[in-house]
Amino acid sequence: MQIFLVSIVIVNYNAGDLLLPCILTSLSQANEVILVDNASNDSSINKCLQKFPHTDTLKVIYNKNNLGFAAACNIGYHHAQYDNILFLNPDCQLEPHALNKLLETLHHQKNIGMVGGLLTNIDGTEQQGGRRAIPTPWRAFVRAFGLHHLNNYFPQLCFDFHLHKQSLPKNAIDIEAISGACMLVKREAIESVGLWDENYFLHCEDLDWCLRFTQKKWRIMFEPNAKIIHAKGACSKQRPFFVEWHKHKGMFRFYKKFFYNSYPKPLHLIINLGVALRLMLVFTYLSIQSLFNLFK
Secondary structure, X not given: OOOOOEEXXXXXXXXXXXXXXXXXXXXXXXXXXXXXXXXXXOXXXXXXXXXXXXXOOEEEEEOOOOOOHHHHHHHHHHHOOOOEEEEEOOOEEEOOOHHHHHHHHHOOOOOEEEEEEEEEOOOOOEOOOOEEOOOOHHHXXXXXXXXXXXXXXXXXXXXXXXXXXXXXXXXXXXXXXXXXXXXXXXXXXXXXHOOOOOOOOOOOHHHHHHXXXXXXXXXXXEEEEEEEEEOOOOOHHHOHHHHHHHHHHHHHHHHHHHHOOOOOHHHHHHHHHHHHXXXXXXXXXXXXXXXXXXXX
């Protein structure tokens, strides 16, 4: 049986108590863990170093400023020793043998470049975003205006790019996109495709990378037997307006970068207006929620 060496890259920004269990489960399965801290101001790093001092197995890299997720991932990649690199969110915990399952799938065939696992909520239910299709402008239009609810009646026309409501496959399958919360990637594929796009600060950089992998003819796989518990959104609750701003900014960049010249301009206008409207609605909701919390 071939043994594959793995580096895990974790980007931390104020992950709090979630970081330590992430490090624990990572060190138990990988050969090294590279922790890139984006200028956190909480105690998350200190708690980890008290348990696991800085060693050859656990490397901690401190950024002076919050450089964003993509830039920090690239920094971690440059420090990784091994040819299999798992990019893992600090609010994730690898279930036993999850990494081995991902590795088996990654190396099943030479043209497989990236693998993601089954992201679950704490209660064990499958999480949205772990397996999905690329949200093309038309698919985004369908989703934004609620037409995805007609998917059962018009599957070709009203296709929903979120796939977690479909039956879970028994074995690994090809897929268009996985979540940046858990991406196992071959170094060879990264050298072919290029690094994460640092023009994204937070969100959509994973979709960007998946699409670029496909363009370079690398297969992307979803492995349902590799389970990862993901406390989704736990780290972003501290700065919801900041996170939502960069999420929607990432959407604008993604659509302009990949689809601007291949879709009618009126559809792009509708998509952009939809993204802007969604941002306004989210900001309004967050503002009302903040006011409500003040008067509790």
